[in-house]
Amino acid sequence: MEKVKVLIIGSGPAGFTAAVYAARAGLKPVLYQGGQPGGQLTITTDVENYPGYPEGVQGSQMMVDFQKQAERFGTEIRLGMVTSVDFSGWPHKVTIDQKDEIEAEAVIISTGASAKWLGLESEQRLNGMGVSACAVCDGFFFRGQDVVIVGAGDTAAEEASYLSKIVNKVYMLVRRDEMRASTIMQQRVKNAPNIEILFNTSTDEVLGGESVEGVRLVNNVTGEKKELKVQGFFVAIGHQPNTEIFKDWLDMDETGYINAVPGTSKTNIPGVFATGDAQDKVYRQAVIAAGSGCMGALDAEKFIAEKEVEMAEREVM
Numbered sequence: 407m408e409k410v411k412v413l414i415i416g417s418g419p420a421g422f423t424a425a426v427y428a429a430r431a432g433l434k435p436v437l438y439q440g441g442q443p444g445g446q447l448t449i450t451t452d453v454e455n456y457p458g459y460p461e462g463v464q465g466s467q468m469m470v471d472f473q474k475q476a477e478r479f480g481t482e483i484r485l486g487m488v489t490s491v492d493f494s495g496w497p498h499k500v501t502i503d504q505k506d507e508i509e510a511e512a513v514i515i516s517t518g519a520s521a522k523w524l525g526l527e528s529e530q531r532l533n534g535m536g537v538s539a540c541a542v543c544d545g546f547f548f549r550g551q552d553v554v555i556v557g558a559g560d561t562a563a564e565e566a567s568y569l570s571k572i573v574n575k576v577y578m579l580v581r582r583d584e585m586r587a588s589t590i591m592q593q594r595v596k597n598a599p600n601i602e603i604l605f606n607t608s609t610d611e612v613l614g615g616e617s618v619e620g621v622r623l624v625n626n627v628t629g630e631k632k633e634l635k636v637q638g639f640f641v642a643i644g645h646q647p648n649t650e651i652f653k654d655w656l657d658m659d660e661t662g663y664i665n666a667v668p669g670t671s672k673t674n675i676p677g678v679f680a681t682g683d684a685q686d687k688v689y690r691q692a693v694i695a696a697g698s699g700c701m702g703a704l705d706a707e708k709f710i711a712e713k714e715v716e717m718a719e720r721e722v723m
C-alpha cells in the first residue's frame with residue numbers, strides 16, 4: 407500500500423494553500439483534485455476581492471496560479487476522487503476512485519461546498535441552457551432580458567442586486583412570507599426598481615425545450631399556478647458542504663459542516679484536519695479558505711512532528 411505523510415483532499419484555495427505550506431515544510435504532500443479541479447472559483451468570472459490582485463483576476467486563472475505555486479515546491483497533484491476513508495486507526499486510510507488505498511500520516515480535508523438545487527427534472531435538463539446557480543458567472547449572458555432568482559438568503563439578495571444591474575427585470579421567488587437575508591440586503595433588493603419579490607412562491611417547473619423560456623410558479627398559500635416569461639433561471643438556495651464521505655467519522659453540524667476545534671483546523675480525529683468551506687458556513691470566501699488551508703498544513707506538520715517523537719520514544723523503551 408502506498409504511504410504518504412500528508413494527503414490533501416480538494417483543489418480549491420484551501421487545498422492548494424495547504425499544499426504550498428506542507429510542501430515547503432518538506433512533507434511531500436499528495437493532493438487529490440476531486441470532481442471539480444480548481445473548485446468553485448473555476449466557475450466564476452472576475453475575482454476582485456482577493457488581496458494581491460489590484461486589477462482583479464479570472465477565478466480560473468487564479469486557480470491555475472495556486473496550482474503552479476503548489477507544484478513549484480513539489481506537491482504531487484493527482485486526478486481522482488477520494489471515495490471513502492477509514493479513520494479507525496493510524497495511519498489513516500483513504501480510498502481513491504473506489505480501488506486504490508493510500509495510508510496517510512495526516513489528512514487535510516479541503517473538499518469545499520457545492521451549490522444546492524431544487525431537484526426538478528426541468529432544472530437539471532436546462533442546466534447551462536438558462537439555468538444557473540451562479541449569477542456572477544452567468545448573469546452577463548442575460549443582459550437586457552428577464553430572469554428569475556430563487557432564494558431569500560443573503561446570497562440570493564446579493565445575486566438579485568447584481569443581476570438587476572445587468573438584466574431588464576428580476577423576479578425573486580421567496581417560498582415563505584418573509585426573507586431570511588439580513589435587513590440591509592433586504593432593503594437593497596426592495597429598493598431596486600427592477601426587482602419584483604414574489605412571496606409565498608415556489609417553482610413548479612422551469613419551462614423550455616432547448617433553453618429557458620419561462621417558469622411555472624405556484625403560490626404556496628392558495629395553490630394557484632401561473633407562468634412567467636423569462637430567459638434565465640438562477641438558483642441561490644444555499645450550499646452543501648462536500649463532506650458526505652466523512653460523516654461516519656467526523657463531528658459535524660446538522661447541515662454537514664465539519665466541526666473544527668475553534669481557532670484550529672483540528673477535528674475530533676487526531677491527524678485529520680478540516681479547512682476551507684467544508685468547515686465554514688459563515689464566510690465562504692477564497693481568502694478565508696486559503697488562510698484556513700495554511701492552518702491545516704501547520705497543524706498537520708506539528709502533528710507529524712509529535713508523532714515522530716512519540717514513536718522514537720517508544721523505540722527507545
Ligand code: NDP
Pocket residue numbers: 524556557558559560561562564581582585586587608642643644645687688689690
Ligand atoms: P441560506 O441558507 O442563508 O439561505 C438559503 C435560502 O434559500 C433561504 O431563504 C431558504 O428559504 C431558501 N431555500 C432553501 N431551499 C429552498 C427551496 N427548495 N426552494 C426555495 N427556496 C429555498 O444560504 P445563503 O447561501 O444565502 O447564505 C449562506 C450563509 O452565507 C449565510 O450565513 C449568509 O448570511 C452568508 N452570506 C453572507 C453574505 C454577506 O454578508 N454579504 C453574502 C452571502 C452569504 P427559507 O428562508 O424559507 O429557509
